[in-house]
Amino acid sequence: MTYILAIDQGTTSSRAILFDRTMKIAAVAQEEFTQHYPASGWVEHDAADLWSTTAGTCREAIERAGIAPADIAAVGITNQRETTVVWDRKTGQPIHNAIVWQDRRTSNLCTELKAAGHEPMVTETTGLLLDPYFSGTKLRWLLDNVEGARARAEAGELAFGTVDTWLIWRLTGGKLHVTDATNAARTMLYDIRKGEWSTNICDLLDIPMSLLPEVRDSAADFGMTRPDLFGREIPILGVAGDQQAATVGQACFGKGMLKSTYGTGCFALLNTGPEPVTSQNRLLTTIAYQLDGTPTYALEGSIFIAGAVVQWLRDGLKIIRAAPETQGLADAADPAQDVVLVPAFTGLGAPYWRPDCRGAVFGLTRNSGPAEFARAALESVGFQTRDLLEAMHADWSGADDAVLRVDGGMSASDWTMQFLADILGASVDRPEVKETTALGAAWLAGMQAGIYPDRDEFAKTWALDRRFEPAMDDATRDAKYARWQAAIAATQTVT
Ligand SMILES: Nc1ncnc2c1ncn2[C@@H]1O[C@H](COP(=O)(O)OP(=O)(O)O)[C@@H](O)[C@H]1O
Numbered sequence: 399m400t401y402i403l404a405i406d407q408g409t410t411s412s413r414a415i416l417f418d419r420t421m422k423i424a425a426v427a428q429e430e431f432t433q434h435y436p437a438s439g440w441v442e443h444d445a446a447d448l449w450s451t452t453a454g455t456c457r458e459a460i461e462r463a464g465i466a467p468a469d470i471a472a473v474g475i476t477n478q479r480e481t482t483v484v485w486d487r488k489t490g491q492p493i494h495n496a497i498v499w500q501d502r503r504t505s506n507l508c509t510e511l512k513a514a515g516h517e518p519m520v521t522e523t524t525g526l527l528l529d530p531y532f533s534g535t536k537l538r539w540l541l542d543n544v545e546g547a548r549a550r551a552e553a554g555e556l557a558f559g560t561v562d563t564w565l566i567w568r569l570t571g572g573k574l575h576v577t578d579a580t581n582a583a584r585t586m587l588y589d590i591r592k593g594e595w596s597t598n599i600c601d602l603l604d605i606p607m608s609l610l611p612e613v614r615d616s617a618a619d620f621g622m623t624r625p626d627l628f629g630r631e632i633p634i635l636g637v638a639g640d641q642q643a644a645t646v647g648q649a650c651f652g653k654g655m656l657k658s659t660y661g662t663g664c665f666a667l668l669n670t671g672p673e674p675v676t677s678q679n680r681l682l683t684t685i686a687y688q689l690d691g692t693p694t695y696a697l698e699g700s701i702f703i704a705g706a707v708v709q710w711l712r713d714g715l716k717i718i719r720a721a722p723e724t725q726g727l728a729d730a731a732d733p734a735q736d737v738v739l740v741p742a743f744t745g746l747g748a749p750y751w752r753p754d755c756r757g758a759v760f761g762l763t764r765n766s767g768p769a770e771f772a773r774a775a776l777e778s779v780g781f782q783t784r785d786l787l788e789a790m791h792a793d794w795s796g797a798d799d800a801v802l803r804v805d806g807g808m809s810a811s812d813w814t815m816q817f818l819a820d821i822l823g824a825s826v827d828r829p830e831v832k833e834t835t836a837l838g839a840a841w842l843a844g845m846q847a848g849i850y851p852d853r854d855e856f857a858k859t860w861a862l863d864r865r866f867e868p869a870m871d872d873a874t875r876d877a878k879y880a881r882w883q884a885a886i887a888a889t890q891t892v893t
């Protein structure tokens with residue numbers, strides 16, 4: 399039997415998943431690691447933890463499946479995006495903790511750069527906005543704040559990478575300093591049209607280009623794993639950022655196909671084909687995947703809080719013990735109350751991009767309780783998705799016939815998916831395979847290894863678990879969405 403090992407290095411845990419020759423899951427291992435919050439709005443990971451949990455879960459998955467390393471044809475990597483690591487090329491030692499995508503420490507720098515009029519050039523080049531979310535200003539912060547970092551960078555001693563690059567460096571024993579186009583597209587340093595690092599932006603941010611990795615296709619040769627890691631060298635043949643890997647795993651290969659992943663946050667990607675579409679509504683333009691040297695572009699809407707609002711009900715408000723309890727509570731909520739929750743806990747992402755905003759609740763009465771909070775929390779995920787889809791439709795007519803394909807942990811919530819269909823007034827498709835992110839990475843590697851089918855045949859294997867059809871009448875839908883829009887507007891006035 400032949401297997402593909404998919405590594406899914408996420409924000410809260412590292413996972414390793416073995417897929418067999420027929421793309422079925424043979425074994426899974428998962429390990430959480432510590433989140434570091436050194437100051438308000440700062441989020442860091444120890445890069446050594448990212449590596450050790452990745453290596454550990456890979457070994458565990460192989461052991462669980464009871465297979466020999468010789469049975470693994472290739473490794474595919476998918477990862478939390480934007481998170482920024484800098485290390486010494488000689489020793490392999492990171493110079494600082496990784497700065498995580500959620501980290502807002504460069505808000506002021508972004509505001510200054512915007513005020514100086516640089517955002518149009520940044521957007522035109524990278525498809526992104528001047529927001530602390532992306533790697534560029536995080537890298538600049540490290541160079542400015544870690545003692546000696548700038549001098550070492552200028553001397554060519556340091557390497558920068560997103561998490562894929564860091565893991566490949568470790569997996570190959572420091573032989574390769576590479577990334578793929580989807581991860582490069584999240585750095586705010588990459589020209590997504592020309593397919594090269596942008597000298598203009600590196601000059602603007604004062605970043606020596608010697609820090610940057612070589613950029614390859616998403617299915618390509620990313621080197622061999624060190625023989626001592628898994629008992630033999632295994633080729634790394636696929637790499638994509640996690641949201642892009644989910645787009646691939648959902649087989650959204652056609653122009654106009656759309657997926658939304660509901661994990662901690664929510665990320666909707668709309669395949670716009672071989673030409674990038676520039677958003678007029680503050681969505682991101684990004685690379686969905688790059689195969690045979692040709693990028694396929696996407697419009698992306700990124701929401702920072704989706705499943706995390708359910709974690710807040712559990713860990714913050716302590717009104718549930720486990721996420722699935724929200725379903726019963728939401729069903730029991732008083733229909734006469736219309737509590738609206740705007741979960742801007744870490745600011746608002748697309749299409750508002752207000753890192754300074756914080757959450758708000760509207761419509762509380764003396765009778766409002768856990769049930770109304772739970773319903774408002776689940777509804778907030780539907781409302782935020784509608785905001786993204788409204789922006790996509792306004793940006794590009796090719797979005798008009800798209801049926802939304804959903805995945806991620808929170809897509810297990812039937813209540814939330816039904817509300818999503820209701821508030822969108824459109825069908826929502828949930829596939830049988832929920833591990834779409836890992837499947838996307840596995841397919842890239844397995845296809846490159848020649849053991850998995852080509853794009854068209856792979857797309858035919860996508861299978862529906864359940865289609866949610868809208869059941870809400872138009873007047874209710876319109877009234878509810880109008881109320882959400884009013885709540886969002888009010889939230890933005892109080893910071
Ligand atoms: N049945 C459920 N109802 C509501 N939310 C859920 C349910 N199951 C999982 N979630 C939410 O989904 C998220 C986990 O999804 P996952 O895809 O594992 O996230 P990530 O990859 O970002 O860690 C959690 O935030 C959790 O609160």
Ligand SMILES: O=P(O)(O)OC[C@H](O)CO
Binds near residue numbers: 409499639640641
């Ligand atoms: O690790 P996740 O699943 O929360 O995804 C994080 C995204 O890649 C951030 O852009």
